[in-house]
Amino acid sequence: MNAAFSWSRFLAVLLKEFIQMRRDRLTFAMMVGIPLIQLVLFGFAINTDPKHLPTALIIADHSEFSRSVLAALSNSGYFQVVAVVGSETEAERLLAEGDVQFVVNIPENFGRRLVRGERPALLVEADATDPAATNNAIAALVTVGQTVLTRDLAGVLSRLQSGPPPFEVRIHRRYNPEGITQYNIVPGLMGVILTMTMIMMTALAMTRERERGTMEALLATPVNPLEVMIGKIVPYILVGYIQITLILVVSHIAFEVPVQGSVVLLLACALVFMLANLSVGMLFSTIAKNQMQAMQMTFFFFLPSILLSGFMFPFRGMPYWAQHLGEILPLTHFLRIVRGILLKGNGPGEVLPNLWPLVAFMLAVILLGLKRYRRTLD
Numbered sequence: 001m002n003a004a005f006s007w008s009r010f011l012a013v014l015l016k017e018f019i020q021m022r023r024d025r026l027t028f029a030m031m032v033g034i035p036l037i038q039l040v041l042f043g044f045a046i047n048t049d050p051k052h053l054p055t056a057l058i059i060a061d062h063s064e065f066s067r068s069v070l071a072a073l074s075n076s077g078y079f080q081v082v083a084v085v086g087s088e089t090e091a092e093r094l095l096a097e098g099d100v101q102f103v104v105n106i107p108e109n110f111g112r113r114l115v116r117g118e119r120p121a122l123l124v125e126a127d128a129t130d131p132a133a134t135n136n137a138i139a140a141l142v143t144v145g146q147t148v149l150t151r152d153l154a155g156v157l158s159r160l161q162s163g164p165p166p167f168e169v170r171i172h173r174r175y176n177p178e179g180i181t182q183y184n185i186v187p188g189l190m191g192v193i194l195t196m197t198m199i200m201m202t203a204l205a206m207t208r209e210r211e212r213g214t215m216e217a218l219l220a221t222p223v224n225p226l227e228v229m230i231g232k233i234v235p236y237i238l239v240g241y242i243q244i245t246l247i248l249v250v251s252h253i254a255f256e257v258p259v260q261g262s263v264v265l266l267l268a269c270a271l272v273f274m275l276a277n278l279s280v281g282m283l284f285s286t287i288a289k290n291q292m293q294a295m296q297m298t299f300f301f302f303l304p305s306i307l308l309s310g311f312m313f314p315f316r317g318m319p320y321w322a323q324h325l326g327e328i329l330p331l332t333h334f335l336r337i338v339r340g341i342l343l344k345g346n347g348p349g350e351v352l353p354n355l356w357p358l359v360a361f362m363l364a365v366i367l368l369g370l371k372r373y374r375r376t377l378d
Contacts, residue, residue, distance in 0.1 A: 026289070030296040034303065041307045041322070050133050050317030052080040053101040056094050059084060063111025065152060069122065069167075072148035073104065078137035091125070095174060097350050098336055101127050101134060101316065114149075114166050121168045128173035129343050130184050133314035141169050175343045183258070186251040187342050188311045191334040193247065194240055194270070195277050195305055196298070201236055202281025203294035211290055226370065233278040240274045241267070260345030269337045269355060276330040276362040283365055286372035305331040333357050 021028050055073070059066065073079045082100060085091050091103040105123035113120040124141060126134045146165050176183045209218060218228065244267065251257040280301060288294040306312060308326035315326060326332045333354040340346035340354075 026287075026293050027296065030293075030300060034296075034300060037300075037303060041304065045308065045318045045322035046313050047317035047319075048132065048313060049136050050314040051077045051137075053078055053133070053137055053316055054082040054099065055079040055102040055104060056083040056085050056091050056100040057081055058086070058088070058091055058103065058105040060108040061106050061110035063114075065111040065114050065149060065167075066106045068152050069106065069144070069148055070104075072144045073141075076140045076144060078140045079104070093350075095125065095127050096340070096344050096346055097353060098127070098340065102137070110167070117166075119164070119166065119168050121170045123170050123172070125172045125174055128176040128179055129339050130310070130314060131176065131179040131181060132184075133316060134173075135179070138171055141171060144169075182251075182255045183343060184339065185311075186247075186255050186257050187338045188335050189251075190244060190247045190270075190338055191273065191309075191331050192306065192311055193243055194274060194334075195331050196302055197243065198236060198240060198274055198277035199281040199284065199301060200295065200298045201239070202233060202278050203284040203288060203298055204291050205232060206282065206285030207288050207291050207294045228373070229279075229282055229366070229369065232282065233275070236278055237271065237274055240270070244270055257342060259342055261341035261347065265348060265351065266338060266341045269334070269341075269351060269358075272355060272358045272362065273330055273334040273337075276358050276365065279362055279365040279369055283369040283372060286369060305329050308332070309335055311335060327357070328361070330358055330361055 057070070059070075070081075074081065079102060083094060085094070085103075088105075091100075091105075094100045095103060103125040105125070107120065107123065110120045110122070124138075126138060128134055149166055173179060223231075248259070248263070252259060281298070284294055284297040284301075288297055304325065308318065308322055309315070309329055309331040310326070311331065315323065315332070318326065336354045337346075337351050340350055344350070
């Protein structure tokens with residue numbers, strides 16, 4: 001054994017590693033690509049103080065004071081009026097489907113009662129399924145209530161400024177009145193765990209067969225690509241349902257997460273979500289040359305899914321380009337579905353807007369996977 005350090009041997013080993021790295025281009029791309037994705041997402045997309053939250057208005061009073069209050073809400077930066085509705089029922093629907101984060105209700109005779117010094121109430125309903133997305137906006141509401149009418153209450157009305165704020169802001173947190181973080185995180189974990197396990201297990205299963213040489217035996221059998229894909233994913237669907245059952249039971253018992261909607265509907269939507277993730281895993285297995293690459297590609301998909309889906313950070317706090325990327329990811333839609341069913345009691349009508357993107361994603365990836373699988377056969 002030669003213990004002396006040799007520069008020539010060191011350079012030989014160094015050169016060998018560079019050559020090996022050049023041959024394994026996919027791994028090298030992952031090593032460079034994943035840090036870049038983290039840099040872009042954490043630097044540009046993550047924002048824990050979401051603004052311009054979609055807001056619906058119910059306006060039953062058209063006085064100058066009402067207009068001042070609405071202008072102040074808009075100027076605060078936290079509220080963006082996207083709809084003016086005529087009834088509580090319509091506002092309820094918008095909140096249930098997640099189209100708006102807030103509903104501001106200016107009651108009838110708001111201005112007249114304010115002049116009389118009766119302190120009328122401004123009613124605000126907030127979708128509190130994600131407390132982090134609404135807390136700062138609710139805090140801004142209190143400030144608006146104290147300062148918005150300072151300029152309007154002049155002359156004989158200046159007496160209204162000497163006491164408490166001239167109107168009261170009543171905030172009703174819907175679906176999660178106490179703002180419990182576990183109600184948002186624990187149901188979301190169901191989607192995160194399914195995403196990680198479904199994609200990784202499927203991707204590893206196919207690449208493992210290729211590494212062990214059993215892929216040739218599978219190719220020698222008279223099965224077509226669709227039969228192979230279905231046969232591969234069905235066992236993992238059963239595993240996924242076991243995971244869902246465990247999460248539902250533990251979250252309900254240990255964290256007291258409510259189950260307001262239909263569990264059967266949730267299980268049906270989960271099937272589409274699992275198929276979408278399993279199809280991604282199958283697609284990765286046709287690209288990866290070994291199990292290490294399959295795991296790297298899983299992480300490559302998992303990272304943006306976690307950061308852009310609204311699981312860790314408020315979805316509406318991200319810039320529009322990041323929200324558009326997030327809308328492509330299955331986890332984004334499944335989080336809305338599972339939180340909607342468990343916390344809001346959503347039914348098929350409210351679930352459908354987030355279900356069809358899952359179906360479209362699944363079909364697109366399956367077609368791509370079948371195409372890649374035929375290339376593998378060639």
